[in-house]
Amino acid sequence: MSSSKRTRSWAEPYKIKMVEPVRMISREEREEAIAEAGYNTFLLRSRDVYIDLLTDSGTSAMSDRQWAGIMMGDEAYAGSENFYHLAEAVKKYYGYTFLVPTHQGRGAEHIISQLLIEEGDFVPGNMYFTTTKLHQELAGGTFVDVIVDEAHDPESEHPFKANVDLNKLEDLIKRKGADKIPYIAIATSVNMAGGQPISMANLKKVRRLTRRYGIPIIHDMTRVAENAYFIKQREKGYENTPVRDIVHEICSLTDGATMSAKKDALVNIGGFLALNDEELFREAQNMVVIYEGLHTYGGMAGRDMEALAIGIRESVDEDHIHARVGQVQYLGNQLIDMGVPVVHPIGSHGVFLNAKKILPHLSQDQLPAQSLAAALYVDSGVRSMERGIVSAGRNPETGEHHYPELELVRLTIPRRVYTQAHMDVVAESVEAVYDNRDHISGLSFDYEPEYLRFFQSRFKKSKKS
Structure with a gap:
């Protein structure tokens, strides 16, 4: 018997008792859906989303x-x-x-x-x-x-x-x-x-x-x-x-x-x-x-x-929290192996794509993270969210944009909802979008509410600078 040790596979510490069907609409339908949503993933209808990584807030599966x-x-x-x-x-x-x-x-x-x-x-x-x-x-x-x-x-x-x-x-x-x-x-x-x-x-x-x-x-x-x-x-x-x-x-x-x-x-x-x-x-x-x-x-x-x-x-159960963070690490490590720029080290509730590095041809005023999130949805029906200049908002006194150092797209993993196979699909989609990154165009504001604009803003394709 070999004395060498290898890492053993692990599985989620639960069994699936009930399932909720999801559907994948065609690429043409996804292009139409994101345009109707003003290129804001928050304004997509959930029935048009295949894997929903918009947020981990209120999206977990109860026991x-x-x-x-x-x-x-x-x-x-x-x-x-x-x-x-x-x-x-x-x-x-x-x-x-x-x-x-x-x-x-x-x-x-x-x-x-x-x-x-x-x-x-x-x-x-x-x-x-x-x-x-x-x-x-x-x-x-x-x-x-x-x-x-x-x-x-x-x-x-x-x-x-x-x-x-x-x-x-x-x-x-x-x-x-x-x-x-x-x-x-x-x-x-x-x-x-x-x-x-x-x-x-x-x-x-x-x-x-x-x-x-x-x-x-x-x-x-x-x-x-x-x-x-x-x-x-x-x-x-x-x-x-x-x-x-x-x-x-x-x-x-x-x-x-x-x-x-x-x-x-x-x-x-x-x-x-x-x-x-x-x-x-x-x-x-x-x-x-x-x-x-x-x-x-x-x-x-x-x-x-x-x-x-x-x-x-x-x-606070040990098995639960190990599996919860472990699934996020699994997706993050896949993307790192694929060469996709992400925030290091991988965090606890999501993997954050470095939109500035992925889309260097877009200025921050062209909303690279918002543009990347829209492109990811079109590719695979995976819904993510922007965490960059749009989320940062404006200076209330000057009205000027805040320009954060971090321009990110968040792939947020709901707890006890998706399997490792879903994570594989997400990773492959991100890799495909990354490989096609030079063709992603920027966005500009079409409608902007006064508060928490990332929730309800609408965008349009921006003119090339």
Whole structure:
């Protein structure tokens, strides 16, 4: 018997119990569909999409236990039993004392922004996220990016590109004054950087610095379990620590959190604001009644709160999180082997194509990431999304485009939905588009809404420069 070892194959830690048919329309139909959608993949009809990698938000497959929980929904207007189950799960797995349920993450972002931010404040964070930044601006604040420089370099192999640059953060505090910084926004598994994690060591340093200045940390914990998995894989001293314990430790270093439960927590709708300060919690309770719903449902049905409570427990299961991140790594490594420029290292929830490098013949004003996402859909019916100049928006004072360093197309993998065979189809399509990249033309705006323009903008083929 040979003593040499080889890597053994692995399979998803679940069986398929129900299937949802998908269809592939013809190339001519796809060309017509994307044109009708104004070359915006958000405006495509889902029935015209073959493999949907637009987002991992609310697109995961729930487990049999979650579906059983749906049948246990207590739809009482006040005091639903499912709310108390959810509050218990949040305290057990995350450690936060108080819970304010919301319809999804941006409901929590709105409440915390309105409660803590005053006109003229500055909110530092480890890279912006679209809805978070907008809520901060609408409350009168200015977002300031204090992430490490490596996060803006798609080819950097830094293992923790979501780390905070402590010098940038302290410089901001000294220049503006601690009283003008209501909190620091810390995201785990930073989306706009390519699903990149923050290290525990860095978060502990941020905690020590903010305590010195009396500044709270508000945690965007949308993908905290995925971040914890990377800490287990990459950070010395955590190799044998269960993911659930790493998650709990991350949360213990923060003062509160906003959660879009539609990601890590494996539900199709829902979110919450979690807090440790009782006075702030009472204010948030009062606000949720105005904007979301009563404080014991906050925009969610009882059945959804029950599914969420179960999903939180499942999200920190070792087999689940290994398979979830592993599928993303599988697709990313295929594309790297094919020579396709992607963000390194491969992140937790999606593979991010480097549109600037793939389409160097297009200027950023020709919207290369938007153009690449449209071309990918035409090739195979795979729906992805832009994360570049369109997502970055405009300066609210000057009206000029923000020009981010990263111009990316995100291939976002829903949890427990697609097989490795689907990933193979995606990889082959990306390779085909990459091989034909010189023929991809740019786009320009045809319609642009005032806020979060990437959702609803329409585009047209741009004239050659």
